[in-house]
Amino acid sequence: MDTQPTIEPSWLARPAPEVAPDLIGCTLVRQFEDGRVFRGLIVETEAYAPGDPACHGYRRLSDRNRHMFGAAGTTYVYQIYGIHHCLNIVTDEEGLPSAVLIRALQLDSIPPWVDRTREPKAHRVAAGPGKLCRILGIDRRLSGQTLYPGQPLSLEHRAPQWQLDLVQTTRIGISQGTDLPWRWYLDRCSAVSKP
């Protein structure tokens, strides 16, 4: 599949529940300092928005969540359970806590440092928000950065004529806001964290 145009910040400056399904089928590009590039097809997302009790910015801006209030087209990376990291694409207007959690990627190639005994199924090495961050070396140092080509992270549009088969359901792993149907994934995709 050919490389698609870069996603501009203005395209992400919409409410997260609008952007999240649109990001399915788009490509996340991870560029390392030595120039190596890995691409992952986004196959699962979740939206977090103002007024949503599961949103990290629901109560107030804090040291931990401040990047979630940033401008559309930047990143918000946080640590969870002391061990895992999760990557969000910040959306909507600056000043609003609004972001899309990237929950699973289908990688174009498996980085050589991946321990294959730990995940024998190659298509599942990035099936989960913590897994994809570990595989692609994403941690809080990449939080608050702008998504742009040449930067550590960037985004590309999906192929324009691609007819997506999307499933919309409720979000995973949260205890509040469980009724909101703000999770989307590519139907019948084996790289999704949970079908």
Add this chain to the structure above:
DNA sequence: TCTAAGATGGCA
């Protein structure tokens, strides 16, 4: 200050 819980993942 103290403490419980967390947008998870791996293993028994």
Add this chain to the structure above:
DNA sequence: GCCATCTTAGAA
């Protein structure tokens, strides 16, 4: 089903 591992929000 259990636990690693540690930061943070919210309570006291």
